[in-house]
Amino acid sequence: MPINVSEALDTDTAEIVTVTRTNGVTLVDGLFVSGPTSTFKTLASVQQPTVQQLQLLPEGSRDQNPRLFICKKPMRTNNDKDGTVADKIRYKGIDYLIISLGDWSTYGHSHAFGVRVE
Amino acid sequence: MILAETINKLIRDIINLVLSSPDFAIKAKQTLPDGTNPPRPTGSYAAVDFVSDTSIGWEQQELTNNGGDPDLTETIKGMREIMMSVDFFRSSAIDNARSVRTRLVRESIKELMGSAGLGLTRRSEVREISEALENGWEERAQFDIILSAVGSDADLVRAIETVDIQGAYQARGLEYIIDIEVL
Numbered sequence: 001m002p003i004n005v006s007e008a009l010d011t012d013t014a015e016i017v018t019v020t021r022t023n024g025v026t027l028v029d030g031l032f033v034s035g036p037t038s039t040f041k042t043l044a045s046v047q048q049p050t051v052q053q054l055q056l057l058p059e060g061s062r063d064q065n066p067r068l069f070i071c072k073k074p075m076r077t078n079n080d081k082d083g084t085v086a087d088k089i090r091y092k093g094i095d096y097l098i099i100s101l102g103d104w105s106t107y108g109h110s111h112a113f114g115v116r117v118e
Numbered sequence: 119m120i121l122a123e124t125i126n127k128l129i130r131d132i133i134n135l136v137l138s139s140p141d142f143a144i145k146a147k148q149t150l151p152d153g154t155n156p157p158r159p160t161g162s163y164a165a166v167d168f169v170s171d172t173s174i175g176w177e178q179q180e181l182t183n184n185g186g187d188p189d190l191t192e193t194i195k196g197m198r199e200i201m202m203s204v205d206f207f208r209s210s211a212i213d214n215a216r217s218v219r220t221r222l223v224r225e226s227i228k229e230l231m232g233s234a235g236l237g238l239t240r241r242s243e244v245r246e247i248s249e250a251l252e253n254g255w256e257e258r259a260q261f262d263i264i265l266s267a268v269g270s271d272a273d274l275v276r277a278i279e280t281v282d283i284q285g286a287y288q289a290r291g292l293e294y295i296i297d298i299e300v301l
Contacts, residue, residue, distance in 0.1 A: 025156045030130040030144040030166070032156040080158035085150070097154055117153065 006072050006108030014045040015091070017069065021076065022085040034085070045070040046091055049113060057100060057113060064115035067096055075112040077101045089114050122168040128234050129166045129202050129263065136221040137214060146205065162208040164218075169201040169262070173269070181275065188277035195270045199239065202263045205247075208256060215244040215259035222263065237266040 019042055024035040047068045054062050069075070069089055076084045077098045086098045089112070096114030104110055123145075130143035146167035150156050177196035184191055206215045219241055221227065231238055242262040249256050285296040 022150070022152075025150070027141050027144060027159065029127065030141065032144070032148050032150060034150050034152075034156075078155065078157040080160055083157060083160060085157060086154060088152075088154070 002106050004108035009043050009045055009072050009109065014043040016041050017044045018090040020088040024083050025085055042071050042073040061099055061115045066113055066115050069112045069114055071110050071112060074105055074110045075101060088117065125200060126166050126168050132227055132230065133164050133218055136218055162210060165205045167203045169203045172199045174199055188279060190275040192273045192275050195268050198267045198269045200265045200267055204261060204263060206259045211257040212246055212259040215261055219244055219261050235267055239264045239266045
């Protein structure tokens with residue numbers, strides 16, 4: 001049984017952020033219509049991406065104030081195979097759209113890269 | 119008035135009709151109401167984009183009487199050439215593009231376009247634009263549809279009901295005042 005390292009995420013090491021989740025999109029006459037949205041709070045360690053992590057992001061995203069959110073709850077990004085829509089994380093009054101995910105759910109957390117939404 | 123969304127929807131409906139596949143075609147370059155990009159549709163799909171609207175020649179202006187009303191109605195009509203781009207993605211993209219391109223000349227489709235005030239002028243050849251992605255090739259194809267339409271506008275030209283002409287004529291120390299009112 002792997003160690004659940006998410007226990008390291010507590011109020012001493014992480015902050016509470018608000019996640020807005022859009023539950024899918026449907027097509028009506030060839031136009032996308034957003035599904036219902038829900039919001040929830042989660043603990044997240046918010047960090048600046050390292051240089052190596054920045055290089056893994058699309059070039060255009062690197063100057064959009066990216067942040068790494070290490071969260072206790074699984075995050076979502078746009079995925080056409082699953083039909084999921086990217087989550088938005090509100091941190092210090094600014095919305096960040098999740099553009100890249102690392103699945104570490106076996107160890108109890110997720111790595112989510114977000115860029116600032118204008 | 120040429121309505122980009124109306125024409126885009128007509129082309130989407132035509133693609134869905136000729137491929138017998140509802141919701142196959144979507145509008146290109148969409149964003150969700152919050153400004154974010156939606157995920158791509160699952161499976162094969164087509165995206166329709168309104169590329170350009172070019173006026174051909176000079177607009178024709180007509181003035182018509184309105185019975186007893188002294189005002190005139192001005193009607194402006196001009197030929198427009200509209201270019202639509204249709205992209206096909208994923209499985210059978212090239213076959214789908216070729217099928218749609220050929221089926222656009224069906225009488226039923228031309229009639230449908232005609233009822234919307236559009237004429238099929240020409241089509242480009244189907245271009246294969248398959249793309250190498252991280253997890254392998256994605257089949258893609260594209261062609262352009264050029265349509266002709268009549269763009270129109272109307273305005274009311276107010277009639278000039280009276281004209282007042284005033285002037286003065288001076289000769290040999292005399293001055294004549296002219297005041298003419300035309301009704």
